[in-house]
Amino acid sequence: MNLIDDLVAHHEEMTGVRRDLHRHPELAYEEHRTADVVAERLTAWGIPIRRGLGGTGVVGTLRCGPGNGAIGLRADMDALAMDELNTFEHASRHPGRMHGCGHDGHTTMLLGAARHLAAHQGFDGTVHFIFQPAEEGAGGADAMIRDGLFDEFPVDSVWGMHNFPTVPVGKFITRTGPFLASSDTVRVTVNGVGGHGAMPHLARSPVNAACAIIEALNDFVAQEINAQNAATFTVGRIRGGDAINVIPDSVEFAGTVRSFTHSVRDQFAAGLDRIVNGICAARGISAEAVYEKNYPPLVNGEEETAIAARAAARVVGAENVDAGAARIMGSEDFAFMLLKRPGNYIMIGNGEGEHGGCMVHNPHYDFNDEILPIGATYWVELARELLPPH
Numbered sequence: 001m002n003l004i005d006d007l008v009a010h011h012e013e014m015t016g017v018r019r020d021l022h023r024h025p026e027l028a029y030e031e032h033r034t035a036d037v038v039a040e041r042l043t044a045w046g047i048p049i050r051r052g053l054g055g056t057g058v059v060g061t062l063r064c065g066p067g068n069g070a071i072g073l074r075a076d077m078d079a080l081a082m083d084e085l086n087t088f089e090h091a092s093r094h095p096g097r098m099h100g101c102g103h104d105g106h107t108t109m110l111l112g113a114a115r116h117l118a119a120h121q122g123f124d125g126t127v128h129f130i131f132q133p134a135e136e137g138a139g140g141a142d143a144m145i146r147d148g149l150f151d152e153f154p155v156d157s158v159w160g161m162h163n164f165p166t167v168p169v170g171k172f173i174t175r176t177g178p179f180l181a182s183s184d185t186v187r188v189t190v191n192g193v194g195g196h197g198a199m200p201h202l203a204r205s206p207v208n209a210a211c212a213i214i215e216a217l218n219d220f221v222a223q224e225i226n227a228q229n230a231a232t233f234t235v236g237r238i239r240g241g242d243a244i245n246v247i248p249d250s251v252e253f254a255g256t257v258r259s260f261t262h263s264v265r266d267q268f269a270a271g272l273d274r275i276v277n278g279i280c281a282a283r284g285i286s287a288e289a290v291y292e293k294n295y296p297p298l299v300n301g302e303e304e305t306a307i308a309a310r311a312a313a314r315v316v317g318a319e320n321v322d323a324g325a326a327r328i329m330g331s332e333d334f335a336f337m338l339l340k341r342p343g344n345y346i347m348i349g350n351g352e353g354e355h356g357g358c359m360v361h362n363p364h365y366d367f368n369d370e371i372l373p374i375g376a377t378y379w380v381e382l383a384r385e386l387l388p389p390h
Contacts, residue, residue, distance in 0.1 A: 054141075073129055178297045303342070311385045
C-alpha cells in the first residue's frame with residue numbers, strides 16, 4: 001500500500017480519537033459531544049467551521065490556491081440505539097447506544113485527512129469537510145441540505161465512504177449507477193370485528209386478513225415486479241391481540257421495502273393499496289395502509305466513480321479496487337446528497353473473520369482501527385485528484 005507517511009505517523013492518535021468516540025456514542029441529532037470534538041480539532045488546525053446545519057452538523061472549510069473548484073467530503077457521526085456486547089476497554093459507556101456501524105471511524109478518517117491537508121495542502125481550490133448527523137434512519141443528510149448546506153457551501157461534487165466488513169483490509173469496492181438500495185416503510189392497520197375465539201363466525205379476524213395481505217405482498221414482489229429490478233419486502237413487526245382465545249379488533253404490521261429504482265417504489269406503493277383494499281373488501285373489513293418513502297436509491301455518477309477508483313488505486317493498487325462491485329440492499333442517506341450534486345460513494349474493507357469481519361448493526365461489531373490511515377489517505381488522494389495543484 002502507498003500510505004501517506006504523515007498519516008501513518010498519526011495512526012496512534014487517530015486510534016485514540018476513534019476509541020474515544022466509540023466510548024461516547026450519540027444518537028441522531030444528539031451528537032453534541034461528537035460535534036464538539038470535531039469542531040475543536042478543526043479549529044485547532046486553522047480550519048474555519050460552521051455549526052448547526054441539520055441540528056448538530058459541522059462543516060469545515062479549507063481553501064488553498066486561487067482555484068475556483070470546490071468539493072464536499074462527508075462523514076457521518078451518529079450511533080445506533082442498541083446495546084453493545086463487547087467487553088474491551090473502549091466499549092460504549094452508555095446503555096442503549098452503540099457505534100455499531102462505524103461512524104466513529106468515518107468521522108476519524110475524515111478528521112485525519114483534514115489535519116493533513118491543513119498542514120501540507122497540495123491542492124488548489126476548496127475542500128468542505130462535512131460532518132453529518134443522523135444517518136441511521138433520521139435523514140440527517142436531507143436535514144443539512146434543507147438547512148442550506150449546498151447554498152452556503154457550494155460544491156462541484158460530493159463524496160462519501162463507508163467501512164464494509166467481510167471485504168479484506170486494503171481493498172475498496174464501488175460501482176457506477178445504483179449502488180445501495182432505497183429504504184421505504186410500509187405500515188398497515190387491519191380493522192376487523194373482535195370476538196370469542198370459539199365463535200369466529202360472529203367476528204371478522206384481522207389476524208387472518210393481515211396474514212393474507214403479507215403473503216399477497218410477497219407474491220406481488222415475486223410475480224409483478226420485473227425480476228431484473230431487484231426488490232425486497234420484509235415484515236419486521238406484527239402487533240395485535242392479547243389473549244389466545246380472543247379475536248382482536250385490529251392488527252398492525254410494519255416492514256421495509258428496498259429497491260434500486262424510483263419506478264419500483266411507485267409500483268409497490270400502488271400494489272400495496274390494491275392488495276390491502278381488495279383483501280379487506282372481500283372479508284367485509286377495512287384497513288389503512290401507509291407507504292412512506294424514506295431514503296432514495298444511492299446512485300453513483302459514472303465519471304465520479306472512475307475518479308474515486310483512481311484515487312483508491314493510488315492508495316492500495318488497482319488490483320485491490322473493484323469498481324464493478326455487486327449492488328448492496330442496504331441503504332444510505334448520502335443518497336440525498338447525490339440527488340443534489342454528482343459524486344461517488346465507496347466502501348473501504350473493514351476486514352474478514354475475527355479481524356474486522358463482524359457485520360455492522362451487530363452488538364459485537366467494532367470498527368477496525370487498522371484501516372484509519374488507509375481511509376484518510378484515500379480522502380487526501382481524492383482531494384488532490386479533484387483539485388490538482390498548478
